Amino acid sequence: MxxxxxxxxxxxxxxxxxxxxxxxxxxxxxxxxxxxxxxxxxxxxxxxxxxxxxxxxxxxxxxxxxxxxxxxxxxxxxxxxxxxxxxxxxxxxxxxxxxxxxxxxxxxxxxxxxxxxxxSNAVESILRLNGIALDEATKQVCGIDDRWHTLTATEFCLLRYLMRHPGRVHSKIRLLDQLYTLEQDAAAPNLVEVYVGRLRRLLGKNVIQTRRGQGYVFPSH
The missing domain is CATH 3.40.50.2300 (Response regulator)
Incomplete structure (x- = not known):
C-alpha cells in the first residue's frame, strides 16, 4: 500500500x-x-x-x-x-x-x-478471502494449514495489495510501483516473481495466479 x-x-x-x-x-x-x-x-x-x-x-x-x-x-x-x-x-x-x-x-x-x-469498508484489521486471512495489525497470514505465519514487510505489502484488489490482473510494473518508493533504485521486475514464489510456497500455488504476458491476480472467489 x-x-x-x-x-x-x-x-x-x-x-x-x-x-x-x-x-x-x-x-x-x-x-x-x-x-x-x-x-x-x-x-x-x-x-x-x-x-x-x-x-x-x-x-x-x-x-x-x-x-x-x-x-x-x-x-x-x-x-x-x-x-x-x-x-x-x-x-x-x-x-x-x-x-x-x-x-x-x-x-x-x-x-x-x-x-x-x-x-475499504472494513470492520476489523483482518482481510479474509479464499481461505486466506491476513492480519494487517501483526503482518501475519493464515492459510489452509490453519497456522499463522509472520511475513516480511515486502511479502506483507504485496499480499495486502493483491487481496485488496481481488480479481484484477496486475502487471509486474504496477506491483513494483506498490513495493518500492520513488527514492529507491529501480528494482528488477523479476523481484515480483521472487516474492510471489515465496507467498505461493507459504500459502499454496493457486493462491496467486499467473496471467501469461499480463501479470498476477488474486482470485475474487
Whole structure:
C-alpha cells in the first residue's frame, strides 16, 4: 500500500517514513506544494499525510485543489496550530482527519489505520478471502494449514495489495510501483516473481495466479 507524505521538515519526514515503512507501507515524500501536485498527478496513492504549513504555498489550498479535481483518497492533515477554527477549516476543505504537532507516532498510526479501514469498508484489521486471512495489525497470514505465519514487510505489502484488489490482473510494473518508493533504485521486475514464489510456497500455488504476458491476480472467489 502506497502513501504520500507531504512534509517539509526533513528530520520529521525521515523519521515518519521509517515508521510507516516498518508498518509495511511504501512512502513517497514531497516537501513542497509543487512536488506534491506532480506526484499526485502521476502516481496512485491509498492515503495522503499532509502538513498544512508548507514553504511554497498553503496546504489547505492544496487540499481543496485535490478535492475539486476529484481525488477521493483519505487525507490526514497535520498542523502546528491547534485552534478549533483551524481544524474546522481543514475539515471543510476536505480533510478526513486532523492531527496536531507534536503528535505521538502511535496515535498517527491508529488514525491512519482507521482511515484506511473506513475507506475499504472494513470492520476489523483482518482481510479474509479464499481461505486466506491476513492480519494487517501483526503482518501475519493464515492459510489452509490453519497456522499463522509472520511475513516480511515486502511479502506483507504485496499480499495486502493483491487481496485488496481481488480479481484484477496486475502487471509486474504496477506491483513494483506498490513495493518500492520513488527514492529507491529501480528494482528488477523479476523481484515480483521472487516474492510471489515465496507467498505461493507459504500459502499454496493457486493462491496467486499467473496471467501469461499480463501479470498476477488474486482470485475474487
Amino acid at each position: 502506497r502513501l504520500l507524505l507531504v512534509e517539509d521538515d526533513d528530520l520529521l519526514a525521515d523519521s515518519l517514513s521509517e515508521v510507516l515503512e516498518d508498518e509495511g507501507y511504501r512512502v513517497d515524500v514531497a516537501a513542497l506544494v509543487r512536488e506534491a501536485k506532480a506526484l499526485m498527478a502521476s502516481e496512485e496513492y491509498n492515503l495522503v499525510i499532509l502538513d498544512l504549513g508548507l514553504p511554497d504555498g498553503s496546504g489547505l489550498d492544496l487540499l481543496g485543489c485535490w478535492r475539486r479535481e476529484g481525488h477521493a483518497l483519505p487525507i490526514l492533515a497535520l498542523t502546528a496550530r491547534d485552534s478549533w477554527e483551524d481544524k474546522v477549516s481543514g475539515l471543510r476543505r476536505g480533510a478526513d482527519d486532523y492531527l496536531t504537532k507534536p503528535y505521538h507516532e502511535a496515535e498517527l498510526l491508529a488514525r491512519l489505520h482507521a482511515l484506511l479501514r473506513r475507506g
